[in-house]
Amino acid sequence: MSAVLWPVTASIAAVLNAANGSGEHEMAMRLLKVTEEAGETAAAYIGMTGQNPRKGTTHTPADVADELCDVIIAAAVALHAFTTVPPAVLDAKLHAAARRLDHTPERAV
Template sequence: MTEELHGAGAPLDGAAWETVRALAARFDAASAELGVVPPQSHVLQVLKIGEEFGEAAQAVIGATGTNPRKGRSHEWDDVHDEVCDVIITGMVALARMRPDAAEYFASQLALKAGRFLPGSAAGEGA
């Protein structure tokens, strides 16, 4: 199965997942130094996704200027950066929880994309 999205730019290649695994290992080591065991570190990593999402939401509010007290405090590039933080944090969370994160992600992407992309292998016959 390919990890490349139909019609998208660069695939989620092995190098990207190597970086994600390295980040996961670094954060696992840091958690271990603090005495945080994997079930707890998994919960904390998922909460980190929520924190990053909040920053993305704040950037959208700032880019649209919808907070009267702050006005336009962000640019859309800030939103893009924060969305990347959400995605990276999610990938690291998955890598910390599953040794087969890249393969699991690819299978989930194919499954879920198959619901929306006509003619995809996962969507045929559905």
């Protein structure tokens, strides 16, 4: 995980808190921002694959990667609104996901 993720997202969250407050409405807005960024990622992927014949191929894999980074940043910023220790919460979640991989049942052949 990038060493700058948590200090930078904490700074972004602090700026948002100062500008918009930190109540339930703002928490909801931060969650919606994650959804917005996910939608932009989907749109970039659609553009990369040329799924819209009217528009053709409009995006590159780098565009999709860029949008995915926006999702990660928005989610990290939002996480600050729901816990005082976002790095620990994510770390625990990552380890839980890794443990699940260790217990994946084998497929029948």
